[in-house]
Each structure stands twice: as C-alpha cells, then as structure tokens.
Amino acid sequence: MIVLYRPGTSLVHRMPAGAKVLVFSALVLAIGLTADSVWTLPTAGILAISLYLMAGLGIPTLLRQFYAARWIALVMLVTQVFFLPVLAAISNASRVLVVIVLAALITLTTRIPALLDATEHALAPLRRFGLNPAGIGLVLALTITAIPVIGGFAADIREAQRARGAPVRLQTFVVPLLVMSLKHSDELADALTARGIE
C-alpha cells in the first residue's frame, strides 16, 4: 500500500478530513473561476507554499510533489500549445500543477481511514437511492492500494524476462501483467470476503 501520510500535529493535520476536502474544493473552484486574473497563479502558489510550511512538510516535500506531477503538466502544455497562445497554455498547465500539489497536501496530512470515514459520511444521504457509501470508500482505498502492487508486478515481469535473456516487448509484457493483476484481484476479493468485508 502507498504510504502518503506524514504524521504530524499541525493545524492542517488536525483539521477534519471532510473539512479539508471542502476547503480544497473551494480553492479549486476559486482557481478555476478567476483564471483570467494575473493574481490567481501567484496567489495560489503562495498559498500552496504557506500550507506546506504550516503543515510542517517543508519545501523539499513541496518540490517533490511538483516533480511527481511534471508529466501531467508537460502533456497539458504540449497539447494546448497547438490551440492557445503560449502564455495561456503555460498558465493553464501551471494552475493544474498547483491544484495537484494542493490535492497531495490532503493525502500527506490525512490518514486513509479518515478519508474513508469522510467519504462514507458525505455519501450517506445517497443510501436511500441504493448507493453503498462503505463500498465506495472501500473502492477508493483499494484503488490506492493497487498502484504499488501493479508496479511491483511490472518490475517482477521485467526481471523475469531479463533473467531469461528475452527482450522486453509490449506484447510479452502486457499479457502476464494482466494475468497477474486479475489473479491478485481474485485473491484480494477472497481475502476481503474472508475478513467479513463484503
């Protein structure tokens, strides 16, 4: 499982998960609605830096989040450059980058069970329409779990192919990865059922 959470006692850490998500949503909305203002990007940037410092995470952690999101920003930039003025494309990609970094602040300062509880609590009114809030919370947790697990499978397949002296090709890589992922999902489903979580 990915461990994103950094333990701490800051105000950001202590804030309830639901409130954190609401504040984040409001910030994203504000950044989107004031896209034309020249002040939006610098303000959002300063806010992100301030929040990371307030949470005791420091500038290196902030820079790591920017670095981790670099490819998303780059793809956005390259695709928009064809249709928009360069400055507008840079501004759009930068805003997305800031939003990703702010979203990362939630996972860095909130335990996954707290996020699950907040999700279940927020979705509880939809129970009357047949929605299962606990199930949706579980799916979110399992989605986060799946990322490093599948990454581990990919590394195992690459190593196995190298050990056999076989060149790594897309078709000989994707099929075993799919098989391993499906097998894992079967095992995980059995394990969850066995733990009484259905």
Place this chain on the structure above:
Amino acid sequence: MNGQREIRFEGVSAEFAGRVALCEVSITLNEKRIGVIGSNGSGKSTFARMLNGLVTPTSGGVTVHGLDPVRDGRRLRRRVGFIFSNPDAQIVMATVTEDLAFSLRGRGLTRAEVDERVTSTLESVDLRGHDEAPTHGLSSGQKQLLALGAILIGEPDLVVADEPTALLDASNTRKIGNRLLDEIPQQLVLVTHDLRLAARCDIVLRFEGGMLLEHGDPRSVIAHYERDHA
C-alpha cells in the same frame, strides 16, 4: 463446548469446470486442532474454503458451528477467520494499526473500543512497537502475524489457515506455528505441507485426488502419507 465447535460435512462434492475438486466427503469434527494434509491439488484448500463459504459445494451439506456457509455466509464469515498463504493479498491498509482497525469497520464499535482491541491484538501477535510501521515494509513473518492479527481482532470462533507458512523461513514458520497451535484459544483448521506442524494437531485429515483418504491419529496418518510418497 464440543457441540458449539462442530464442523460437519455430509456427502460433500465440489466441481470446477468439470474437474472434481472434492468427492463425497463426509466427516464430523469436534477437535480443537485439526490438521489437513495432502498433495498439491488434492482438495485440501477446497475443503478449507468451504468452511467460510468461499467455495460452495456442488452437492452435499456443510455445517460449521451450527451455521450453513451457503445460507448464513455473511454471518459465518464474521465467526470464521481465514488466513491465506500470501499475506500481501490480505493487507489492505497503509500501516499496521490501520490494517487491524480495518477488520472492525462496519461492526458498530466506538473509536475507544476499536483502539482497545487494536492495542490488545498488537500485543497478542507480537507486533507491539510496529503500530505505525508501513505494512509493505514488514518482513514476511511480520506480515503473516499481521494477517493473523487482522482476523483475531474480529474475535472469531474458528480460525482456518490455508498453508500459512508456505512462504516463510524456518524461524517464522516456528513462530506462526506456535502462535496458531499453542496460543490462540479458537478452534483451528490448519492446511499445511509442514508435517511437523500437522503432527501437533489433535486429528489429521489426509486428502488425495479430491477424496478424504483417511483421518485420525496424526502419527498414523502422517506415517502413511510419508510411506506413500517415499
């Protein structure tokens, strides 16, 4: 007490895609420590998975502690803890404490009750001091102890362990084996290839080709198994 921990199979068969996995198994078990041995593909795991309804019989009936795993599956799974050979597939949460607490979700317990049970479970599976440790960073033995803790925290009446030491070294095998066979108060069904662990059970069942070949005194059943596979 024996009546409460009765496991009964009556003419139970199971087929998967035309292959017979279990054939006409009939037995009543009241023992506290039940060992299950046999070759790969002999039907051991199918037998174990029927105990909490993960596998349903094609014919025949199963009763576990008075409940039918098919009809009362949900209720029974809360009373039967199941440990798999690969603990990685069982661990869901990021830290040890979170993973233990995850087993109690939806049980209507207060935060204080959950914390209390997590603390006592950490103690009982020897993971005190690893409370906030990332689960993926634990050793294989510690992961299996965590998997055991994750089921014990639910206070089951029966523990089913399907080759729980298959991926462990000798020292961790001993540790998990001792924990299961000597320390937990629950009834135990232990599926294993480790004949030393099986020998410590009260009764041993031997499966071959989907049939329950023999059952009884561990020394005698294991001796026949070793003779046949010499």
